[in-house]
Amino acid sequence: MGTYMSLSSIQECVASALDIKVLTQPGNTRGGPGRAMMPTPGNAAAFRAALWTNLEKLMDQICAACGQVQHLQKVLTKKRDPVTHVCFIDEIVKDGQMDIMYTFWNSLTRILSVEFQRATSASSFLKQTLEGEYPKLLRLYNELWKRLQQYSVSIQGSLASSGGLDLSVELSASDLEAQNLFMHAKQDYDPEKALKDSLQPYEAAYLSKSLSRLFDPINLVFPQGGRNPPSTDELESIIKTIASELNVAAVDPILTLAVAKNAAKTIQLFCVKSEQLLCTQGDASQVIGPLTEGQRRNVAVVNSLYKLQQAVGKMISGITSFPSVAEQSLTSALESVQALMGAAVQPLLLSVSDSVEAIIITMHQEDFSGPLSAPGKPEVPCSLYMKELQGFIVRVMSDYFRHFQCLDFIYDNTEAIAQRAIELFVRNASLLRPLGEGGKMRLAADFAQMELAVAPLCRRVSDLGKAYRLLRSFRPLLFQTSEHVASSQAVGDLIPYSTILHFLFTRAPPELRSPHQRAEWSIARYSQWLDDHPSEKDRLTLIRGALEAYVQSVRVRQGKEFAPVYPIMLQLLQKSTSGV
Template sequence: MECMNQPLLATSLQTAHNLRLLPDLVQNLILDLSSAVEARIKPAFDVSQISKELNAKDPTSSSTGLAYKSRIRQEPTSVTAPQWANALWSRLTNLIDDMAGACVKVYTLEKVVFLDEAMKVLESKPSTAFWAALARSLEKQIRDGAKNSTFLQQTLSSGYPRLLRLFHDFFSKIAVHTDTVYTQERQSALPFARVQQMNESVGQAFQGGARAPPSTAEGTNVARMIANELDAAKFDPLLVRSVARNAKSSLDMLLARADGLVVRDRTATLLAGPTATPQQVQNLSLATFLYQCSTRMRALEEEHSSDLYAILRPSVVDMTETYGRIIDPLLAAIKSESSGVIAKLHREVARSADPLSDMGGSSVYVKELTEKLAFVKTEILARLAIEEVARDWPLKIVRHVLRAFVLHVSIVKPLDETRKLRLTGDMTELEFSLGAFISEGKSRHSSGGLDAIGSEYRALRALRPLLFLETARLAEPNATKGLPPLVVLHHILVRAPIPLPHALHGWQASEYVRWVEEHTEEEALTLIDGGLTHWEKTSETEGRDPEAEYLLLARNVLANARA
């Protein structure tokens, strides 16, 4: 058995068979081998022997007090812990080599022995007896060692992937000589301590509760913990799937706890100022936490197989959706609030009949809008430490403000020279205010100023000359370049006695603008077209001048828009 020479072993066993000693000989060999297995496993997990071994190598240990040496014999200090760990792993590596050799010997014995005769006294095959002895001894020594030594428990738990690699080596060494293959059945479950570690990282993130909700750092820490666990288990496709399943459970727990902290009442979207409400601060912190965590989790799709990421994907998607349910209502509230402020321009431009009244000063609604945007920038955007939000939200908000402003200005009626001058002044103030707002929020990769806004900003710039454009030129595409056809149509109706759509249907100006924002351009043009047709019919019925000049201009603009 020592030399593992199969012909020599066969000759020896044949001799024992001829002497009718084979069954007893094989039984004794198996018993001796099982005892040898246990004798090799026990010292590998003996912490006191590790202590003696290291003390013997360390000449300075003799100067240490006896009481101190007695204490560290079972547990290392923070200084000696790495040496103890290295010694333990060295012992386990040697143990695996020895066990692989013993296993090969057992299977070699089975191949040459006269098994039928030997089985008369053996309770099981030699290989079965070996595996039983190996499993029993490993389980006992690991369980007892972990129970009696915190060092052993922590080292084996934190180094579980390394321990599993040793067993990988073991199975690869015996695979040539046996029919044993590493499968899910031979892989033990992920240690509870590893699972608990992921759950604890989630628990630590929420330990502050509603008063100190998790944010950027906590989201990064949770994601890093899961990513590290997956990386550590990456060498083993079975283990890494087990880690992924447990990571999903941890993420589901994270989502449940985060969802319980989200505030959904009116205080979460109230923009009264001058500071964010406590509920907004709480929600913004949670949103940042979820964003940072989900972003890192999505990056794992590039680092692992699609099958593995499929385990995590549902939780990552839920996390992204939860993040959206927090910030989307807030963005909608910002847009709604700004629209409400802009709608006040209809009262503002008509508040004085004196052409020189308050000339040169900003309108009240422009000042209010400027203050509202400053509040959003300092109290909302600043609390969302998210590059995507810092890049996209200012653009979305400014585009919405410009669309709403241009639409509202286009339906101001009546529109005399005084109101035109006031509106052009408001445009200048608004442009300055929005420029300051977007310059703070844009990312370093975006183009400068309001030019990054695109068509909405071009419409604002084109709106000034439209107010003073000759009526006959309103249908010329070159004269109204940059303006949506709907805005030009509004302005034609403002100059004409023809009622605007909202006046015809009995809507408020703000209701009409909201309707336009919620419907397609073609639907809005159809509404205008219907109003023109209604005007023509009622004019004919009532014997009223149909104002053919304005009707023709409007029809031409409609035709060009639909061409």
Template sequence: MDSKDICIEIENDEFYSKFLVESVKPLVGENISVTEQVNKLTQGIEKLTKSLESQVLAKHNDLLTQASNISDLEAMLETVRSQVQVLLRGADKLKDRVHTPYHELETQTIMLERVQTTCNLLRHTSKILMLWNKLIAVKDNPTKEAMILFELNELISDYDFKGITLLDDVLIQVEQQQKKLLQSSTDLLQTSLLNGDKVKLLQCFKVFHNLQCTEEQIKCTVDSILKDLRKEINTALNVQMVSIEVKKSSSGRIAPGKANIMNAQDFKIKLWDNIDKLFKNEMYNSCIKVVMLQNVVNELHAIGNFRNIAKKFWDELSIIFSNELEKSPSTVSQSVEIDFPKLLKCFNDLLSRLKCKNLEMNRSCLTKWENSFLSKSLAKLLEPVRSMWHLNQVPTMDQVDNAIRVIAEALSISLADKNLSISLANSVAKSIKQMNVEAEQRLSMDSDVAQIIEAPTSSQQKNADLCNVLHYFTSQIKRVLANMNSMLPQESIQIVQNSLKDISSLPILNMFAESIKNSLYLILMTMHDEPDLIRAEDPTNKTLSCSPYMKELQQFVSRCKDIYLSLFHDKQALNECCINISKCCIERFMQHVCNVRPISTYGRAKLQADCKHLETSLSPLVNDITELGDHYRQLKALTLLLEKKPQDIAKSQHEGALLPYSLVMMYLFSYGGQQLLAPHACAGWNTHKLIQWLESHKNERDRLEFVAGALQRYQNHVRQNQITCYDEVYPILLQLLEDARKTLKK
């Protein structure tokens, strides 16, 4: 049987396969007995033995060849081993040749290093002794002494001189001398700061610089000053000590039943007296020391960069004050919140006295008290405004005066600090806005608020009273600002002034203005019904009376001014309203005058007289008619226009008249024959429709195109009917239209 077959047989046999795994378990539990198992194993071993014998017999030549190759390999390995032994012996010899000089060189290097160290020690010893002798000779010059001591310390720190008996005493005396010099300079520094002796202070810092301890000394000095100030601040804000002082000063003079009130008032007075003394004395003296320290250091440019000593000190001082105030009892904190401007004044006065440019107040440390003060100030400003409206009635002048007084007080207490003034100005602006909102909520918007037929209604009277209250309120605030103009920051004034811009009687007045203008328009519309405008008489040498519609207009304007507009006290808004009414009236009057059809020579003279009477009619509204500007000049131009011939009108228009071309051309149509229809007649409109169109088309280009359409229609009519000549005014109208279009292109 082939060896492969035997292996396969053993692998597939259930019994033999169990012996092929790595961990063979006992087969005692099998169904085959032990004897049978041993016999079967013996048979398997015999099969394997026979298979091996047959394989060895079949391949004995190959096995013999491999065995001889193994012998050759062993011989080669022996040769390599002998060569390796020779190589190792050579490496040992080379190692000896390298290590021996290396050890010798290392030994010599150590010896040289020791010699060099010894030389350096001797050299340093010599120099130390020389400097020591030099130090003894300059005992009266602290600056030079400090310089020599610094050099000695540098030399001493380079090596360990322990065991050199020659220097033992010197080293001890150098250390003692340095401590003594540093202590004496530190004491002199404190004395110089106390006495303000700048010369000695300079000497101290030269010593510190030479000893290389300037930064440390500055820090210690500043920390010591801050430590003392912390105690002083704590003492000034100590409520128990303040109470004891108050009791001592007020004992025996407080009436029964008023002890608490007087004690509270006395406590407040004593607390602020302590704070005031703290800033004027202790804090000022300490700051002066630091500022002097800063100035001295700045003069010694070579000692390093210490430009922010005073600034850092001030920032630390502000933080310390804030922390101590934070830890103080509620009674102290509340007093500071109520009278916060006093605290700011103390800070600002202190900075002003110090006259140090780098110092600025650190407001962030006082944010808590400032915010609380501003919150209470805003509540105080809003309270009188809200209280005066609680009954939904028009406030009295006394109530308004009370609100003004509170606003004036708020602005005045902030004069010492710009930032606080701006913050309070914003609070004042909020109270002004609240006043305006409260008034606007109570304005009546009933249907009769703009009627101008009957006597003023209760709603109209109430609206006028509300407007007058607001006007009085704003005028009084403006007076306060004017009185404080030189003291208040311009930013604060601007904030308050901006808040007043939203308050005006104009919105209510404009409601009356619209009603008045509408009535005026209706009166002016009756101009076209006047029989005198077509009267066939020569007006020369005749005195022309005022037209009936103009008399009605004059009476109406006078009545409106006396009965309705006189209710309002806001002269600026009233003047603006009256000017608006007057301008609209003139504009509408000119539109009607230029579109009266038909019109006679007498009618033109009558309209010319009405132009002059219109000035009189508007006088109740406008004291100086020239305030109407271009509208007044156009009215004057219309007066002159009414007495000119078409050719003269065209000439004056070409020379630069004030009246719009469209309006002049509409007027010139009145000189034409029946075939030259006016623009609105061409459109089939009545006068009312024309006026509506003019109001909705104020652009001159649109109006010119409207007039041009009428001229084009007339031209077509002439051509269609083969009329031999145009109307006399037609060429003039064409020339004006061309001139108008050229003007618009410029």
């Protein structure tokens, strides 16, 4: 094993490795008193190189010393007193005394802590170097610990006997090594933690400076009173800083988690600064004229947030062996980015949705009561409100939404507008009264044109799911008999019972009034009531009241029979309420 290294020898090795005089004057063997304790500007690189060379050598010396103590402990474990036959190691640890490995390791880690503190207290430059290049120092310690894992079983067994670990459960050496039992057991003494305790001051300083490095470019590009988000180059600088900090910290999972939390704080700061730029006044939601200055700024802010989100997401997937907890920290921060993007576009989306609804409801201002056109007279391809709706949607997509770079994000939001538009269209189409044969033909054309109207709002109209199937299912019912309408397979599944019953009201005489007519509500008010009461039970209750009022009116005027559509509606209502 070579010359035995005592603890005092190790202490001398640590002190020598951190000796600022030797590090700053490697060529001066005399080391005269009063010499400068700081490297000259030209020698800073040489100083750092010498320091890391010394520390690497120190790790080798510590590893060798641990091997010697390990060998000694193995010998003492096997040898017995020739007279008493007591194992030497039992003699050493009797009466609660610590064993050799524990005593050595405890003393070694204390020496490291004391000597590092003494050296950095004497030299601010050494302190700054260890703080600034802390990941490199941590990597040396991690490599040392990995090299010592070949001794871990013996260390664990020895420390367990001193620390009170229950050894009644037998584990093989390979099991102990694979599970790294001592590190994860709840013990008062953690050998790896003890090794790294000397690094705590440098870790804290490094993380503080890391956070400053992350925050500085953001504070720089969001000046007090500024009105614009970062430029592409400025954003690239922020992204590169985050990537650099995460890459440097990748030497250790615990350090990676700490830096990832700093990066998450950085993303949150970016969100706070970006939110302060957003325009929330009325011109942020206008959809009448071209983009206002506030809307342009909101678009720029959303695009900036999107670029950051994409870059950090790519960064996370590109770092190998990225701890899941660190990834979760950044992912949570990115969810804040997504939420802010949503909040930024929400006023515009609501305004577009309201305008779409306002246009659709104007179908009731047109006349759908006419008969079929005379032969040879060209049919109108679609209604005026449908032309207006198509023109409006094309315009808002071109004037407002095309400026956003986050296409998937925009489609996720505008597709919801498309689904809502279809539902409102079918709702209002079912409420049209009176509806003549010519009106049915024009409404059928409107159904076909509705697909074209909402197409700019989505990737594909067929992606709209249930809303798309509702649109396709309702159109054929326009020309079917009331009996066929009531028995359609789509009713109760794709098409709500309440919607079909609304539609059957249009085939009834005027005295069989629709629910909104009986309540003397406008179509707009009734549509709002339906939005406020999405439950079919509530809607069907209101419809039942309209039918009962009709029955009462027939009895009052002593009518001989009900309208032909009434028994069909009553049967459908009974069928619907049995399942609601």
